[in-house]
Amino acid sequence: MKKYFQPEIETAPREKILEIQNEKIVRQVKHVWDNVPYYRHLMEKQGVTPDDIKSVDDIKKLPFLSKADLRDSYPYGMLGADLKDCVRIHSTSGTTGKRVVAFYTQHDLDLWSDCTARAIVAAGGSEEDVVQVCYGYGLFTGGSGLHDGAHKVGCLTLPMSSGNTERQIQFMMDLESTILCCTPSYAAYIGEALKEQGFQPEDNKLKAGIFGAEPWTEEMRQEIEKSLGIKAYDIYGLTETSGPGVAYECEEQKGMHINEDHFYAEIIDPDTGEVLPEGSVGELVFTSLDKEAFPLLRYRTRDLCVLNRTPCSCGRTHVRMAKPMGRSDDMLIIRGVNVFPSQIETVLLNEGYTPNYQIVLDRERNTDTFDVYVEVAPDQFSDLMSQIQKMEKSLESALRTMLGISPKVHLVAPKTITRSEGKAVRVIDKRKLH
Amino acid sequence: MAITQLSVFLMNQPGALVDAIKAISDANINIRALSIAEANDFGILRIIVSDSDAVCKLLGDQYLFSRTEVVAAKMGDRSGALYPILVVLNEANINIEYMYAFTGSGPEEAYVVFRVNDVKTAEEVLNANGIATLSDDNLKI
């Protein structure tokens, strides 16, 4: 079985990777300067020209791009290729404002599917495998990203899209899927559904899962691995950078290898924009190295993260990024206290709940209200009201210990927390602060 | 002996109770007794039905529910009938979590349902004191 999809690149010596990057960045900056007036204008304002960029060391001279830039330039402002050469678009969900539309030429799709193919092979995939893709298909990048990668590897690809769990399970069992690709919350949900139908983890033929598109914790990984009887791999990406596959986990499961021949990563101080020394926690910034239709230089992801350049036992030489520890804009400020949804998830799993929860914030008489809705698992249910109220109280106190502030916990029936495209809606903020 | 009570978790929102009851009545199953405990966000519907297995199937994976063993003690439908029953339980140190009552099909026939910490002892002391208790088979009408 192949261990790497493109061994010559994935295990290239560091000098070779640097050489590829240096050569590509010069061309990429020139391409943007010539084709993207929006960014050229930003460069001119900063007094930088393509002549100043001779290697990746010079990237720090370039201006940043933020999500706001992409919204301002909607729809064609960042387009770096003729529309006649573009063959596809994808788009963000637009839940936090105006959508971002990303364009792709055939070249862009090819390099993206190389990235997802590397991820599938790293998870043990080969042409022998049956890959069940239950990320949403359509504007969302998850479905087609993994789909195209699975094709490239030569797997039998099941284009299921998200939802209709009964049908997912039927295909999983009848066609003996071996690799599952979806959001971690949907993987956990499928695990619950299998258990409810009386299946044991060893009854399915799955061996691996490639899960991404939303934050998840180490506890949740263990939960999913146990309930499905698989090894669960993380995958990272953003619509803005192409989609999932910018970075992916190998069998070590200790950080995701960034595809450095296509993307250059920096960690910056989110407040000053300064590039931070190796090993620091900061905001992850990506520069595309060889994209045509939607080339982004120094795009600020808002993900707080750390890079690890120590050699990996899998043989891959590309730098690893840790699981993002939060988003600088995901962080909630509740009654003046910083709260990350991932902290709440950790408490729930420790206390024996499923990670299905929803945070609702509102304001009453100038004070934040903080409510957490949590699904009760069937084996926790009691006919005694006092017992259920005791559970709510003890969860409230565990959350208070972790967060430093007290939420009001509401236990709700299983499967009642809203999911959109298989993605759980974690936070509803009704506060009108602006 | 004892009888089966079904305890159903219901969200405190319009239609939740109606939907649950409709599912049961559509299947022509008789609800012999019913009580609801409610909190702010949710309620627990406690029902005793003529065929609890069938109702479990109906509720299926649509509802969060559990089967609870409870004691149904027969009493006359007249004043003062409940008191001696409570005395018997109290003397046996049986702790009552909650209780409710329903009338039977015969004249002057009523039952009081107890959720207790020790079902077996509760039934033994009641029966030893000449108080009849129901089993699931008695409910099948």
Ligand SMILES: [Zn+2]
């Ligand atoms: Zn590795």
